[in-house]
Amino acid sequence: MPPADPDRPALVVFTSGTTARPRAVVHSQRTLLTGGDLLAASLGLPGAAEHATVHSEQLMIAFAFLAAGATWSVAPLPVRPARFLRDLRRRRATHTFGTPAALARLLDAGPLPAGLGTVLLGAAPVPPPVLHRLRAALPAARIAVVYGATEMLPIAVTDADAKLAAAADGDLAGLPLPGVTARLGEDGELLLRGPHLAVGYLGEGPLGELRTGDRARIDEQGRIVLIGRLKDMLIRGSFNLYPGLYEPAIAALPGVAEAVIVGVPDPQTADESVVLAVRPDGTLPEAELLRALHRALPRAIDHAALPDRIRCLPEIPRRGRTEKPDRDRLRELLRHDPRS
Known part of the structure; x- marks a missing residue:
């Protein structure tokens, strides 16, 4: 044979x-x-x-x-x-x-x-x-x-x-x-x-x-x-924002378990707002975590990449067998966020 x-x-x-x-x-x-x-x-x-x-x-x-x-x-x-x-x-x-x-x-x-x-x-x-x-x-x-x-x-x-x-x-x-x-x-x-x-x-x-x-x-x-x-790139004016460049640095900050950046349509401007969704690690109350992030982000990431809004979520939506963040579902979730 x-x-x-x-x-x-x-x-x-x-x-x-x-x-x-x-x-x-x-x-x-x-x-x-x-x-x-x-x-x-x-x-x-x-x-x-x-x-x-x-x-x-x-x-x-x-x-x-x-x-x-x-x-x-x-x-x-x-x-x-x-x-x-x-x-x-x-x-x-x-x-x-x-x-x-x-x-x-x-x-x-x-x-x-x-x-x-x-x-x-x-x-x-x-x-x-x-x-x-x-x-x-x-x-x-x-x-x-x-x-x-x-x-x-x-x-x-x-x-x-x-x-x-x-x-x-x-x-x-x-x-x-x-x-x-x-x-x-x-x-x-x-x-x-x-x-x-x-x-x-x-x-x-x-x-x-x-x-x-x-x-x-x-x-x-x-x-x-x-x-x-x-495919995840966001355009903010003349700045190309790649979420993966900044998410690890944000997730490394105290109080953060996970960080995902997405663009959410803004009905007022017909443009996209840059929204940072974070899953807290439970060590800080939400209000204190948000204040800490607003202080820390300008030192952690480029000024042009600073989010327009920050939202704390109990879970980040996931998809597929690899359980990567589902950015499409997250975008829809944040789009209908009553706090927006």
Whole structure:
């Protein structure tokens, strides 16, 4: 029997559909295994896989552990925090992966097992308070954020401490992993190539370069710093406001658990008002938090990016399996806010 062609289609997986219509991404055995090897190397799995168990429902993350010879402890869907915690302990997991929202719910459900040596986050922007909570819960663990896409996973991996240190300058993704080449398009969009880039989209031609839809910059160390989704850009006069550039810095301020900036139509001017929605962390009364934000924001972000209004919300709407903030629903919610 002839050997299998490593470049033949091996897996079709759909994008999350959080920012556009879901697309069917085609991966080959080669792209899957190459991506798995890259992630495994970034986590130090080679040589340690025999003692590693990852507990997660994410197939693409599991490939890295399986390819390295580690164990995948499958988390059943839907993910329920209490059961997830119980399985982490019972199966003696050393690693886990989750979206920021899922891991925040896990922290709410109870203490994380001390034997958990690595916590991986990804699939959505990570608010600094989630990283702080994880660090407090697991002082000795490695807490890392994986930047990737369905078409290309992983792209970069950065540790929590480095990400928190850079929060004032944008959303640090980290150095491109070996073999990944990154460039910026004319509009600042991050464009990527690499040996684990998917074959293409189902029914379409080969995918030579990934258009991420993310606006980014490359810092002096060669690290990718995400500024925001191109589609989320707001125009204020001659100033292009990219929410992702400022949201991490705002979320790092005392009293804030999460921050999202959206443009809301203003019926008086037929223009958009820039509204900052914050989810409080419960440490400050709402009135005191609003006063503190009005004092702190001029020092934390560009003057041209200061919001017209600030609203405190008990929850930020989310969408899709990655639970990214649902900016469309948030915009509608704020549009009908009686306080506006």
